[in-house]
Amino acid sequence: xxxxxxxxxxxxxxxxxxxxxxxxxxxxxxxxxxxxxxxxxxxxxxxxxxxxxxxxxxxxxxxxxxxxxxxxxxxxxxxxxxxxxxxxxxxxxxxxxxxxxxxxxxxxxxxxxxxxxxxxxxxxxxxxxxxxxxxxxxxxxxxxxxxxxxxxxxxxxxxxxxxxxxxxxxxxxxxxxxxxxxxxxxxxxxxxxxxxxxxxxxxxxxxxxxxxxxxxxxxxxxxxxxxxxxxxxxxxxxxxxxxxxxxxxxxxxxxxxxxxxxxxx
Amino acid sequence: xxxxxxxxxxxxxxxxxxxxxxxxxxxxxxxxxxxxxxxxxxxxxxxxxxxxxxxxxxxxxxxxxxxxxxxxxxxxxxxxxxxxxxxxxxxxxxxxxxxxxxxxxxxxxxxxxxxxxxxxxxxxxxxxxxxxxxxxxxxxxxxxxxxxxxxxxxxxxxxxxxxxxxxxxxxxxxxxxxxxxxxxxxxxxxxxxxxxxxxxxxxxxxxxxxxxxxxxxxxxxxxxxxxxxxxxxxxxxxxxxxxxxxxxxxxxxxxxxxxxxxxxxxxxxxxxxxxxxxxxxxxxxxxxxxxxxxxxxxxxxxxxxxxxxxxxxxxxxxxxxxxxxxxxxxxxxxxxxxxxxxxxxxxxxxxxxxxxxxxxxxxxxxxxxxxxx
Numbered sequence: 136x137x138x139x140x141x142x143x144x145x146x147x148x149x150x151x152x153x154x155x156x157x158x159x160x161x162x163x164x165x166x167x168x169x170x171x172x173x174x175x176x177x178x179x180x181x182x183x184x185x186x187x188x189x190x191x192x193x194x195x196x197x198x199x200x201x202x203x204x205x206x207x208x209x210x211x212x213x214x215x216x217x218x219x220x221x222x223x224x225x226x227x228x229x230x231x232x233x234x235x236x237x238x239x240x241x242x243x244x245x246x247x248x249x250x251x252x253x254x255x256x257x258x259x260x261x262x263x264x265x266x267x268x269x270x271x272x273x274x275x276x277x278x279x280x281x282x283x284x285x286x287x288x289x290x291x292x293x294x295x296x297x298x299x300x301x302x303x304x305x306x307x308x309x310x311x312x313x314x315x316x317x318x319x320x321x322x323x324x325x326x327x328x329x330x331x332x333x334x335x336x337x338x339x340x341x342x343x344x345x346x347x348x349x350x351x352x353x354x355x356x357x358x359x360x361x362x363x364x365x366x367x368x369x370x371x372x373x374x375x376x377x378x379x380x381x382x383x384x385x386x387x388x389x390x391x392x393x394x395x396x397x398x399x400x
Numbered sequence: 401x402x403x404x405x406x407x408x409x410x411x412x413x414x415x416x417x418x419x420x421x422x423x424x425x426x427x428x429x430x431x432x433x434x435x436x437x438x439x440x441x442x443x444x445x446x447x448x449x450x451x452x453x454x455x456x457x458x459x460x461x462x463x464x465x466x467x468x469x470x471x472x473x474x475x476x477x478x479x480x481x482x483x484x485x486x487x488x489x490x491x492x493x494x495x496x497x498x499x500x501x502x503x504x505x506x507x508x509x510x511x512x513x514x515x516x517x518x519x520x521x522x523x524x525x526x527x528x529x530x531x532x533x534x535x536x537x538x539x540x541x542x543x544x545x546x547x548x549x550x551x552x553x554x555x556x557x558x559x560x561x562x563x564x565x566x567x568x569x570x571x572x573x574x575x576x577x578x579x580x581x582x583x584x585x586x587x588x589x590x591x592x593x594x595x596x597x598x599x600x601x602x603x604x605x606x607x608x609x610x611x612x613x614x615x616x617x618x619x620x621x622x623x624x625x626x627x628x629x630x631x632x633x634x635x636x637x638x639x640x641x642x643x644x645x646x647x648x649x650x651x652x653x654x655x656x657x658x659x660x661x662x663x664x665x666x667x668x669x670x671x672x673x674x675x676x677x678x679x680x681x682x683x684x685x686x687x688x689x690x691x692x693x694x695x696x697x698x699x700x701x702x703x704x705x706x707x708x709x710x711x712x713x714x715x716x717x718x719x720x721x722x723x724x725x726x727x728x729x730x731x732x733x734x735x736x737x738x739x740x741x742x743x744x745x746x747x748x749x750x751x752x753x754x755x756x757x758x759x760x761x762x763x764x765x766x767x768x769x770x771x772x773x
Contacts, residue, residue: 202614224616232614236607242418243411254407255615283418 153216155180155307155338156201160210163196170196172361173210178340178354180306183333185352186342187381189389193361194342195235198309201340202232215306228256231305231337235312237292239299241285245276248284249299256303270298290321297325301332308332310341314348326351346382355381357388364388404617408625415599416629426595430587430637434644448532450474451489453500455481460506460515464543468499473535486520496522497532499540509547514562521565533565580645581733582706584638584664585726589671589700592634594692596675600626601688604679620765627672634668654740663736663750667729670753671696673760674725680767700726728752 154177163171171193178184186194199205201214203223211218217225239248246267253263271277274294284292293313300308310329314322326348333339341352349355349369356366365372365388369381378384416423450468454461468474477495480486489495500518502508508515519536523529544561603609603626612622639661645651653660674696682688702708703717704726710718721727728749735741735749743750 204610204613227614227616230614232611234607234610238607238611240411240415240608241606243414247411247414251407251411252615255404255612255617257404257616260403 154178154213155182156184156212156214156340158197158201158210158212161197161200161207161212162209163193163200163205164208169361171200174356174358174361174363175210176356176363176366178307178338180338181333181336183329183339183341183351183353185349185355186340186358187344187346187349187355187385188342188358189344192358194358195311196361197358198311198340198342202230202309203227228303229306231300231303231308233296233300233308233310233313235315237289237296239284239292239296242283244281244283245271245287245295246280248295249302252299253302258303266302270302274298290317290324293317293321294325294328297328301328301337304335305337307338307340310339312342312344314343314345322348346380346385349381349385357385359389405621405625408617408621409628412599412625412629416633422595426591426633427637430591430641431644433587434583434641435648447475448473448535449494449496450476450536451486451495451498452476452479453481453483453486453498454479455501456503456505458504458506460509461501464499464501464517464540467539467543468536471535471539490520490522497536499536509561512560514560516562516564518564518566537563537565579706580641580649580651581730581737582701582704582726584641584733585667585704585706585729586697586700587641588634588638588664588668589674589696589726591637592630592668592671593675593678593696594689595633596627596630596672597679597682597688597692598685599630600676600679601682601685604682605684623676623761623765627669627676630672630675631665631668634671635665638664638668651737653737655736655742659743660733660736663729663732663746663753666750666753666757667725667732670725670729670757670760673757673764676764677760677767680764699724703727704730706730725753725756 156176156178158177159175160173161171161175162169162173174193174197176184186197188194196205200207201212201219203219203226207220211220213219214226215229217223217229219226240251243251249267249270250263253266258266267280271280274291276291276295279287279291284295287295297310297313300310314325317325322345329339329341329351341348343349352369354366354368355372356363358364365376365384367375372384373379373381376384376387378387452465452468454465465476465479469476474497478489483498483500486495486498486500490498498518498520500520502516505515505517517540519533519540521529521533521536523533540561540563600609603612613619617625642653642660642664646653675692678691678695679688682691699720700706703710703713703721703724705721706726710721710727713721732746732749732753735746739745
């Protein structure tokens with residue numbers, strides 16, 4: 136089934152030429168601590184861009200700046216053609232966000248959750264009805280639409296959360312460790328959904344610390360201590376650094392910094 | 401956008417309805433509190449152990465003594481000629497009230513001079529104390545007015561009974577200290593502030609608040625959507641309690657009922673905005689609950705004039721009561737219910753509550769608006 140074209144995308148063919156996300160020297164400090172240190176990168180429309188890094192490397196802080204939950208200390212970023220610091224309202228309608236924590240309402244049913252978020256994102260009644268139907272079919276939840284979300288298994292919840300975040304056909308979707316705690320089969324299905332969204336023109340920025348997932352991304356950036364230590368297509372990065380896997384690359388990049396930190400202490 | 405807001409509000413109502421246990425508690429708790437407070441505070445005031453000090457019995461004092469006894473409220477235990485033993489009798493509780501006549505009572509009445517009578521009341525329990533005093537006063541004043549009416553036909557000078565009342569043990573108590581206004585404030589704070597605080601804190605704890613903040617919903621819409629369903633619940637509870645106060649406890653509503661309801665609605669919103677403010681700061685439901693309980697419920701109980709009279713508090717505490725919204729609400733409700741006051745007497749308190757509400761909501765919306773920390 137072909138979903139109605141998003142008028143915004145239809146009208147802004149020229150905007151497609153501009154990167155969906157563009158960060159320049161984006162920095163965030165908390166007191167003396169620099170969580171994100173002057174990172175610059177750009178993500179093209181329809182690209183699946185992976186944000187990798189150890190816990191505390193600054194991935195989540197970077198995402199929070201891009202979705203307007205956190206103001207940059209310096210530097211700038213544009214998402215879907217709008218400046219994050221000054222045009223946050225223009226961004227909100229055009230992005231989707233799924234956080235590390237499962238964030239649907241567990242005491243509402245599947246259908247109620249879909250309707251709620253459809254309404255919040257300004258979809259019309261007909262749009263909500265059609266898309267709810269399509270979504271339930273795709274997820275195989277037609278018979279569970281009256282179930283409370285809290286009663287669903289975690290894997291279903293995560294897939295539902297992603298579908299809900301995509302409901303308003305955002306230009307860019309931010310997924311912050313969306314597959315944490317999910318079994319391998321569901322993770323694979325989840326990535327299938329991510330590819331489908333990207334194929335329909337949605338730009339995907341996903342953070343993960345599963346290194347096998349990094350291989351699914353068009354390009355990745357590896358963050359170490361708030362900086363981007365490496366960026367590029369997984370195959371190119373592996374070749375350039377002469378390593379077998381992204382896992383090896385990650386360990387190699389993360390090590391020296393921790394050794395230096397230990398020496399400095 | 402308005403449909404987005406409606407959908408958001410609908411969700412809040414669903415939360416409320418799905419959580420049957422909480423809803424049941426919210427509806428039953430005020431009822432139980434009302435009945436407990438009502439019956440506990442409304443101590444039995446019949447069979448008041450009364451002592452009479454009548455140094456020189458005469459027709460007038462005997463008539464009054466008869467009337468007191470005939471009222472059925474008093475149990476005249478001892479009749480004394482001097483006040484010497486009274487202190488001890490009050491202290492050991494064998495007497496809870498004493499009526500002291502001066503000698504030559506009837507003669508002074510006849511001459512049109514003030515005839516003095518003193519009512520001493522044990523006010524250890526302020527509520528029953530005030531009731532006892534009011535009963536004794538009513539008997540004496542009624543006698544006085546009947547005498548006056550009889551005398552005015554003959555027209556030989558005015559009848560004057562100089563009634564002096566004294567509360568023992570708790571002189572600061574005030575007779576209008578009815579529990580209903582304070583209880584209303586208490587319950588609304590419970591339902592509105594606590595529940596809003598918890599429901600918003602829950603969104604933060606679950607991570608759904610983040611999702612809402614990233615969405616196109618504006619901060620004021622998030623706040624309003626969370627608050628409106630609880631306005632309904634809080635206000636409904638208030639009306640229910642007022643009805644019980646009226647029917648079960650026979651508390652009067654001397655002023656304008658519409659004004660009373662309007663003030664109740666206003667205070668519901670004030671309490672809600674307090675809850676919102678707490679929840680914008682508290683990171684978890686538990687923190688929100690403790691903050692609401694300690695920061696709101698206790699001041700509402702203790703610093704609103706509900707239980708302890710504000711006038712007898714030390715100056716620093718009295719200053720603090722000014723920022724307790726319940727204090728103003730208690731004044732307003734007492735004014736309307738007990739004294740029959742109107743907006744002309746109560747506009748200052750009303751303006752203060754309005755101001756507090758606007759300030760609190762503004763602070764919360766601003767706090768949410770700074771999503772960019």
